[in-house]
Amino acid sequence: MAGLTDSQLLRYSRHILLPQIGIEGQETLARSHVLIVGAGGLGSPAALYLAASGVGRLTICDGDTVDLTNLQRQIGHATSRIGQPKPDSIRFALADLNPEVGVIAVDGRMDENRLLPYVTDADVVVDASDNFSTRHAINRVCIARRKPLVSGAVVRFDGQVAVFDLRRADSPCYHCLFPAEGEDHDTRCAVMGVFAPLAGIIGCTQAAETLKILLDMGQSLNHRLLLLDGLAMTWRTIRLNKDTSCGACSATPQPAAYA
Ligand SMILES: [Zn+2]
DSSP states (O other): OOOOOHHHHHHTHHHHTSTTTHHHHHHHHHTOEEEEEOOSTTHHHHHHHHHHTTOSEEEEEEOOBOOGGGTTTOTTOOGGGTTSBHHHHHHHHHHHHOTTSEEEEEESOOOHHHHHHHHHHOSEEEEOOSSHHHHHHHHHHHHHHTOEEEEEEEEBTEEEEEEEETTSTTOOOHHHHOOOOOSHHHHHHHTSOBOHHHHHHHHHHHHHHHHHHHHTOSOOOBTEEEEEETTTTEEEEEEOOOOTTOTTTSSOOOOGGGO
């Protein structure tokens, strides 16, 4: 590793001043790869902060195009980019913010097969998706590949965030918390409102947890679910334990596809 350039030392100086990060931590971030599934309300702030922080490679997947109704909260996009695929639109924003970050934009809805190579290559996976089938697909591939999964969700004035550190055998997974995989709930989510800054608060929390995992710093949210009531502005913490009868993570042989 050649070390940081003068311009990088300036760009990241407020990180380097933190003894928990320093030059070594910043070099670790530059060598890291984070997969972000979803370039919407959560993926926008998560990607912007991870890029600003100097994570070397970001892969961002989304199957939608930028719509006027997105711009109230999806701050990685812009009025001038309405109609563009969201991964391309956010790549433009990230390149302008920090051209040193390598951004891979992946267009299309993700299933397990499409996720597999990206998850395999990632150090941390951020679930910023908006539907249960994608969330469960991400979870299954992260279990198979033993990757830390940083999960977030927002609806109306409520937010939640959790880490499933699937590198550890005793970690709960997303399916331990939400065993149902039904699609009917998604339809209702699509017509519910979202208080714009909640997406920022939760997406930024996901970025913070991702950086902490990459730098092995502090205590991650593994085994904890944080619930935010945005109207009262109060956080609740729920302890999460592995469900020993979980259909996704407990005592099941890996599908042949992952062998
Ligand atoms: Zn599980």
